[in-house]
Amino acid sequence: MIELDALARTIAAANAVVVVGAGTKRDVGGAVPSGATEVRVPAGMVSYEPADMTVSVLGGTPVALLDGALAEHGQECPLDPRDSAATVGGVLAGGLSGHRRLRLGPARDRLLEVRFLTGDGRVVRGGGPTVKNVTGYDLPRLLVGSLGTLGVITQVTLRTQPRPQHSSWAVSDAPPDDVRDRLFRPTCLAWDGRATHVLLEGHPEDIASEQARAGLRRVDGPPTWPEHAHRGRASVRPGALGALAARLEEVACSWIAEGGVGTVHIGTDTEIALADARAAVEAESGWLLRETGAPNLDPFGIALPNFELMSRIKDAFDPSGKLNPGRLPYTRVAA
Template sequence: MSIFRPDTEAQVLDAVRWAVAEAQPLEVAGHGSKRGLGRPVQAAHTLDLSALSGIVAYEPEELILVVRPGTPLAELRTVLAGRGQCLAFEPPDLAPLWGGAPDAGTVGGTVAAGLSGPARLRAGAARDHMLGVTAVSGRGELFRAGGRVVKNVTGYDLPKLLTGSFGTLAVMTELVLKVLPAAELSRTLVLAGLEGRHAVQAMADAMGSPAEVSGAAWVPSDLGLPGIPPRTPSVALRLEGVAVSVAARLSHLTTLLGGRAATAVLEPAESAAFWARLRDAAPLVERPDLVVWKLSVPPMEGAAVLERVRRAVPGTLGWLDWAGGLVWLGLPPPAEAGADSQAAAQAAVVRAAIGGAGGHATLVRAPEPVRAAVPVFQPQPPALAALSARVRHQFDPKGVLNPGRMELGAAA
């Protein structure tokens, strides 16, 4: 097995051109912190982008950051915080979910996996903050798309297309990201004792109010998160901004929703700790035995979907984020005997729970044999699958970039 570790764009281009010429598939990785997400890659060689790191340009007044893909997210957070700014889509630190060290993730891996945190509700997803990209396609061609302006609508929106493509279309060598001012203050209103449709309705009413909620989640009685009353299912609603604005909006929300449940307020330190643990899926990190799924569904359906899975699979741990639109699930692991068939049965249960609600389910953490046997990503309808295949063929006709990562590919 060969490992290519380029530290320049030209070296990335040379490596991909070699792979194309020799028909040798490459695993594209940064620090490798997300290898457990997606199917096992079918490649004998690795293109390690960890040395292609660093900030190329930072223009705080223009809210623009240009960065190489191997740059650690922790480094970016520090630099941005020094200027009172942030990546507003609140990228999670999920490396510990797969047994890695905290803060091991890179900006390239986060964008390639399309990962966004609780602030997605208000700020949008990772793809909405991608302004431009420089990349090498699976044809061995260097291209640039987008630019350093917030409005750029010329041609296809390739930066958004590459976000969430898991390195299967092109190798990003430079990213242009939009940054935003960081919130001065964060406080969280907790509604204790709500669950099911009552919890979902409370989150919907909060999101429909002028309170500008930046995080809305429901947690069960057994999750053990900071500030949540013991053994009490609760809704958490985050408000961010300048102090006087947060206080006024908190008062409005309390008046609007306070008659439905007992209320409490998490002050800044406790609020930050709560949302950080939820963002990074800490309850599932602490249960490495569980098989982890992430479901994206219409927000009003989240509680019903979660309840269907919990009834079908006793011992399931789960909660709602994105006002009910994101369902995190931790399912008991299959027994060693017949693990593949049991995992397939669990996958069928999870995807059936979505039912006619619409949405998709992603297998986030499972042993490698399970990820090889069970569709990790939501199977696409035939027309969409055909379109996806045409796009992949246009960018990577020989299938040299991360083959097998998103679906079964040819053997390496």
């Protein structure tokens, strides 16, 4: 493909490259130095075989476009839907799983095969196009969440699934762990400290009986995810959500936690409040990733675990350090 060849040449010739999808995650991770060459991966469907439940797309394909193509065959690939403009490559590089993770698993379990460009412009393929595969090392999972620092994701093969026959949101005053104990594998338990919004998917009769048995009241749709100038995504052990909620009482923020998962979406009007929220999260042995705004806040807050090992991997994949420099705080490892 001509566009990919040109992209490879651009990357090979650049001193530093910043990978841009729809630009929805510019604030995630450290800032890339100005002057880095902006590169964009083309969009488009490559192949789709509904009976295989796999789909291949170029990295720059908008999530919404992919979803529309799959919907025509009654299928879906549940990537984080919060920003429909986001690209498939961007969502995967950001490691974003979306609010249905409790039932459907994280984004990393969706990616079967990945093609990426190296800093010297070579195409590397990892994984395979089949739904099950242990042929060689798991490069697809390594690329998910790598924030574009190991390679530029140009093409992916994803596992699809049938769209749920029916889905319904309902609400309970009980905390998410109590609600979960009354249900079989709910899809989402979104908790804001006062109520738990519950997403159930499947056969309408099952949904109705589950909702009745758990004492849930039907509502029109999901809760409103925090939409503030400064936002972060926290990760804590699911069992720590109750204690974290108590701590966040003292912080000027709004938040929604994914019960049973441990992801907490936090929004604040001031940068200092997001720093306070981070302190609350860290007091519960979790960490908070800056997602939007808060320019003076450290992007991660905590030191990366296994920092030396990660730095060795970075050096192995991107020896010149040109791919999204600064996004993850690697150190140079002595050659």
